[in-house]
Amino acid sequence: MIFQIILLIMLAYVVGFIYFGLYRNILARIQGRYGPTIYQSFYDSIKLFSKKNTVNYGWMFYLGPIIMATGAVLTLILVPVFSDSDFLRSATSQGNLFVLLYLMVLGPLGNALAVGTGGNPFGVMGVVRGLTRLIGLELPFYIAVVGLIIAANSSDIVHIIDMQKTGGLNIINHPLLFIAAMISMVGFFGESPFDIPGAPQEVYSGPRTEFSGKFLALLMSQGSLFAFAKLVLIIDLFLGGADSLWMLVLKTLAIFVTIIFIGVVYGRYKVEQAVDFLMKIPTLIALLGLARVIWFG
Amino acid sequence: MSLGYYFLLPVIFSFLTPYFKKLGSFTLRGSSILLSFILFVQSIAYTTMKLPQISQFSIKPPLGIAFVLDGYSLLFLLIFTFSAVIVSFYMLWYFKVNPKRDEARFYVFFNMLIAGSIGMILSCDIFNLYIFFEIVGICSYTLSAYNKDKLGLESGIKYLIIGSIASIFIVFAIMLIYLQIGTVNLGLIAQRFHEIDPKISVLIVLMLFIGFGTKAELFPMNFWAPDIYQGSISSVNGLFSSVVAKAYLFVFFHLFYLFGLSSKYMLFVMVIGAITFLVSEFTALNQTNVKRLFAYSTLGQLGILFMALSTNSSETVSGALFHLTSHSISKLLIFLALGILIHHLKSTKISIFGDFKSRFLTIIFAIGFLSILGIPPFSGFVGKILILKGFALSHNYSAIAFILLVSIVEAVYFFRLTAMMLDKKGTKRVVHVGFINYILLCVLAALIVIFGLFPSLLIHYTDLAANALINPTDYLKFALGVGL
C-alpha cells in the first residue's frame, strides 16, 4: 500500500504541475502572450525547495504548510483513482464522501493558521475572504453531492462509481447537479470570478504573502496534489471514474480545461457579490436537480 | 379549655394593658408573648382532639351563642396564633430600637385584633361574626394609624371609611337574612337559605360579597389596600397580610360553602379572583415603594386563593389552603425582614434592596420570594402544584395557563429585588439583624423549607380543612346543636 501511495503522490505531483503549466500556457495564449514552458511550475517548485527562507514566525508558521500538505495527501489517498482496479482500494474504503468534504477544508485550516501566525493583516484578510467565499461556494457543491448521495443511497464513493456503470453516468442522469458542482469547482480552483481570496493583483498574493523558500514550494506542491484530487473526485462523482490512466488523464483534462475556460472569461467578483451569486443561480440549479433526485428518481 | 377563652383571654389581657403598663414594659411585652403562646399551644392541643368542638354560652344553639371549631377553622386558628407569637416576639425588637413609641396602645389593639380574628373564625352566628368583624376593623384602623404622622393617619382614615362601607353592606345583608329567615344562627341560615326569594337572595349574596370582598381585597374594591400597607409599620403589615386578610377570606368562603353558593357563583368568584391576580401583579411591576410592592403581591396571592378556593373540589381547595398557609408564613417573613431593613436604611424606596449588606437577610428574602413564586423545594411549590393539579383534574386548563402566565409577571419584580440584593456594585450598608429577629426569621424560613420538603406534615390539616369547608355537615350538626 505504501508503494501505491508513493506512486499516487508522484502521479498527482507530475500531473498537477503539468496541468498548471498548461493552464499558464492557455491563459497566455488567450491574452496574446507566449507564456512559460509547460514544466515551468515544476521547475519553480524544485527551485523554491532549495532556496532560503526569508522569514520564520515560529513553529506554527512552520507547521501550517505541513498540516496543509497532510490534508492534501490524505484527501488524495481517500479518493478512488481507478474505478475497476484494486489500486489503493484498501485506503479509499476507509473513508467516504463526507470525510472528503471535511478533509478538503483541513488544508485551508493549516494555511489559515500559518498565515495568522505570520501576522500580516493582508494575509488574514485573504483567509477571511476565502472562508467567507467558502460559505457560498460550498452551498451548490453540497447540494450536488447530497443529491448524488441520496440518489445512490450511499456516501461511499466506490458505490457511486459502481452505480454509474449500470445506471448511466451521473452527468447525464443529473446534469443540473453537475452544472452546480462545476460552478463551485471554478471557485475551488481559485479561478475567476471567484478568485478574490488570492487577489493576485491587489495584495501581493493574498494568504501566501509571507511564505517563501521551502514553504512556498510546499504550498505549491500541495496545491497541485489537491487540484488533482479534486479533479479525480469530480470525475468519480459525475463521469463514472476512470478505468485506465489514459481515461483518467483525458477526463481530468476535460474538466480542468472547462474550468479554465470559464475562469478566463469572467472578471472578478467581490466576495459578497460572489456569495450572493452563488447563493442564487447555482444554488437554484442545484436545488432543481435535487428535487428531481428526490421526487423522480 | 373552652373555646370562649380564645376570645376572652385576649380581651382580658387587652383591658389589663394599662395595669401592665404600670408594672413596666417588661410585663407589657411579656404578657403579650405569654398570651399568644397560650393561644398557640392550646391550638396545637386541639390538633389532637376530635373535631368539630363546640363551646356554648348559657343557651344551646341554635338559640344561644356558640363557638364551633372544625377542621377548617383549626387551620386558620393555627396560622393566626402562630403569627401572633411571631409578631409579639418581633415587637420586642421593635420597641427596643424605637424606645419612644407608645407600647400600650399597640398591645391593646394587637391583642384585640387577635381576639377579633379568632372570634370571626370560631363564631357560628352571623351577628357575632359581624361584631368580631367590627372589632377586627377598629383594631386594624387604629393599628394602621399607629404612626401618628400624616401617612399613618391618612391610611387610618381611608381604612375606616372603606370599613364603614363594608360594614353597612354586611349589616344590611344580616338584616335581610333575619327578615327572611328569622334567625342569625349560621346553621339555620344554611339550612333554609334556599327558601329565600331568589331576588332577595341575590341581593343578600351581593351585599355579603361586597362587604367581605372589600375587606378581603378583591379587585374592583381593593384600591385602598396598598395605601393601608404603605402607611402602617411592617409588623402590622405582616399581620394584615397573614391574619386580617386571611380572616376575611375565611369568612367569605365559610359563608360561600355554608350557604351552598358554590354551584351558582363559582365562575363569578373565580373570574374576580383571576382579575385581582392579574391586575395586582401587573400593577406591582411599576412600584417603587417596597411596602406597596408587597401589598400588591399579597393582593395577587389572594387572587389565586380566591380562584382556587371557589372550585368546590377538595383537591384544589386543600392545595389552596396549603398555599394560603405557606403564603402567610412567607409574607410574615418578608414583612418582618423588611421592617428590619427599613429601620436601618430609613427609607421605603425599592432601592433599599440594593443598599444593604447582610448575607443572612439576603438568604431570608430569597427563601421568601422563591416560596411565594412556588419554586421547589420551598413550601409555596407544594401549594401551587396542588392547586394546578386540582385545576387539571377538573380539566380547567385556562386557569392553569392563566396562573402560570401571570406568575411570570410576578417573577419579574421578585427577581428584580433579588438581583438588586445580589448586585455587588454600589455602596452597601451593613445591617445588623438582632438576636431575636435572627431566631424568628430562622424559624419562619425553617418552616418554609420543612413544609416544602415534608408537605405531608401540613397536608393532613389542609385536607381536613378542605373537607370541612366543602362538606360542612358536621359543622351544621354542631351549629344547630343537634350533636350535643
Added chain:
Amino acid sequence: MNSIFLLLNILPILFLYQFGGDLHVSFSLTKDFTLSLIQTPLGTFFAYLSLISFLLVTVSQKSKKLSCNYYALQLLLSFAMLIIVLAGDFITFFIGWEIMTWSSYFIISKSNNIDIKSLQKYILFSLASAFSLIAAIVISYSFANSFDFATISASFKSMPFDIQLTLIILFSLSFFTKAGVIGLHYWVVDTYSKAPDLFSSILSAVMSKMGIYGLFLIYGNIVGYQELKIMFGTILNGTDFGYTLAWIGVATSIIATFKAITQDEVKRLLAYSSIAQLGYIIAVIGFGTTYGVAGALYHTLIHTIIKLLLFINVAAIIAQTGKNRFSELGGLIYRTPVSFVMLLIGIIGLAGMPPLGGFASKFMMYNAAINTKFALILIGMLFSGAASFLYCYKLVYGIYLGHPTSKGLETQKEVPLSYLIPQIILALLLVLTGAFPGAFVKVINPILTQFSLKALPYDGVGIMDSAVGNFNGLFIMSAFVAFFVLILLLISRIKSKAKNNINRFDISYCGEVPSKDTSLHYGFGFGTELHRIKFVNAILKRSTATFYDALALQTKRSSELLSRMYYGNIHNTMIIILLFFSALFFIGVNS
C-alpha cells in the same frame, strides 16, 4: 476548599458506579406525590456526562479563590442535575429542574460583570421554561392520574389528539428554551457571556444538555418515537414531526452561526456557537430513527467535551489577561503555547474535521438525514458547518494569532496548570473519540434499546458503521499522524537558513514599514463583510431583542396604566365600590 469539593464531586460518580444501573429509590412526599429515582441507560449517560464535567470544572477552579457557598451552590446544581436525569416521575424531575434554575441563578449572580438585566433575562426565561413544563406535567396528570413516567407514557396513547399536541408543544417549548432554540435564545448569549467564566462552561456544556435530555425523555420515553410516527404521519422516509423539528434545529444552527461570526466578545461567540451546535442535535432528535438518536447522543457527548474545553481555555485566558474581547487580545500563541494547542484541538473538533471526534458525531447526524431523505436538512447542516469554519478561525486567530492589540499581552505567562489539566484530558478525549468512534456504539446501543429502536452495528472500535457508508476513524487518524510526521521530517531535512525571532513588524506591508500604532490585528474586522451579503445581512440585522424589548415595554406600559387606578383617591374608591355593587345588582336581579 477546592480539594474538599473535588472529593464531594467524585462521590456521586462512585455512587452511581456502585449501583451500576440498578438504582431504584422512591420516597413518599405526600399521599399523592411519590418521588422516585430510576436509573435508565439514557439517564446514566447524561448523569456521567454532567458529573464528570463538574469534576473537571472543579479541578480548573483551583486557581480561583472561590468562596465556600459558591462551591456549595455548584454542588447543589450538580445534585439537581443528577436528580433530573435519574428522576422516575415528573415531580422529581420538576424539583430537580427548579433547583437547577435557582442554584445556577445564584452562581451567575456571583459574577463580577453581571448586571440586573441579564440576570432577569436568565431567570425569567428559565421560569417560563419551568412553567411551561409544569403546565404540561399537570395536564398529563389530569389524564394519567399519576406523575410517573411509565404511567403517563402508557396513557398517552389514549389522550385526545389536541391534548397530545399541546403536551408535546409545551414540553418542547420548555426544553427548547433551555437548549436555546432560536427565538427562545434571548437569554443564552447574555448569560453565557456574563456568568463567571468557568461557570459558562457548565452552562453551555451541561445545563443546555438538560434540555436535550428532556427532549429525549419526551420524544423517546413518554411519547415514544413509534407513537410520534402514528400521530403525525410520514414525509419522505421520516416523520412529519421529525421534519418540522429538523427545520427548527437547522434554522437555529444557521442563524446562530452567522450571529457568532460577528461577535466581538469571546464568550458571546462561544455562546452563539453553543446555540448552533445544539441546533444540530435538535435537528436530528426528532427523526426517530436509530441514526437520528445515535447522532444526537454522539453530538451531545462531543459538544460537551468541546464546549468544556473551549470555555475553560477562554476562561483561563480571560483570567490571565483580564481581556475578553477579540479586539483586545491577540498574539498569545508563543506566550501560552499549550493553551493554543488545546484551543486548536477544540476548534478542529468544533468545526467537525475528520481526525477528531467532532467529525464522527456529525457523520452520524448526516447519515440520519440521508436515511430519512431529508436532503434540505442535510444541506442546511452542511451549510451551517461550512459557515462555522469562520467563527472557529476567528476564535483561534483573535486570541492567539496575529498581533497583540493591547499592552501586557507580550509578557503573558502560560496559564496555571489547574486550567490545563482538564483541557488536556478533554483534548485527549476528543482525539480518542476521533480515533475510536466505534467505541461509543456500545454506550448508545442500550439507549436505543430503551427507545425500542434497532441497535447500531458494531464493527470494531475504530469503525463508525452506518447503512449509507462507513469510515475508519483509526485509519484516518493514523494516516494523518503518519503523513504529518513524514512530511515534517522531509521538510525539516531540507536545510534552509531563516531568520528566527524576527521583529513582529517585519512583514510585507505594501512597501511600507508599519509602526507601533498601526493596527495590524484583523481580529475585530471579522464578519463585517458578512453584512454586505444580502442573505446573511437579512439574518444579522434581525434580532429577537426587538420583540422581547417591545414586550417588556408593553408590559411596563400596561403596568403604568393599571397602577393609575391605585393612586389612592378614597372618594373615587368608594364610588367605584358602590357602582360595582349597583352593576352587579342589576345584572344579578335581571338574570
Added chain:
Amino acid sequence: MLDFFNSTQSIHAIIIVGSMALFFIGFYGIATQKNLVKVLVSFDIMESALFLFFIGLHYKVGLVAPIVDDKTKTFTGMVDPVPQAMILTTIVIGLAILALGLSFGIEYYKLTGRNDISKMNELRD
C-alpha cells in the same frame, strides 16, 4: 284615615319608603361630599336608615315592647326582641367607629389643616 295609618302594611310601607329615602340621602352624601366629617355623618345617616328599616319592619300593630316584668305571664304579643338587641349593639359599634373616625380626622386636621378626603393622596407611589 288614622285606621289606615294604624295598619301594619301601611306602617311598613311608610317605614320602607322613609328609611330608603334616608338611606339614599346618606348614599348621596358619601357619593358627593368630600369633607371627612360630612362623609362620616353620611355614613351615620345610612346606618340610621338601616336601623329604622329593620326595627320598623319588625313592628306589627298591637304588639308590645318585649319587656318582661312581674306581671308578664306569657311571652306572646311581644315584638321580636332580637332585632332590637342587634340594633343596640350595632349602634354602639357605629358610635365607636364614628368617634374613632372623628379623632383621626382631628389629628389629621391638626397636622395638615385639611379635611378633604379626595385630597388625601400622600400615600402613593
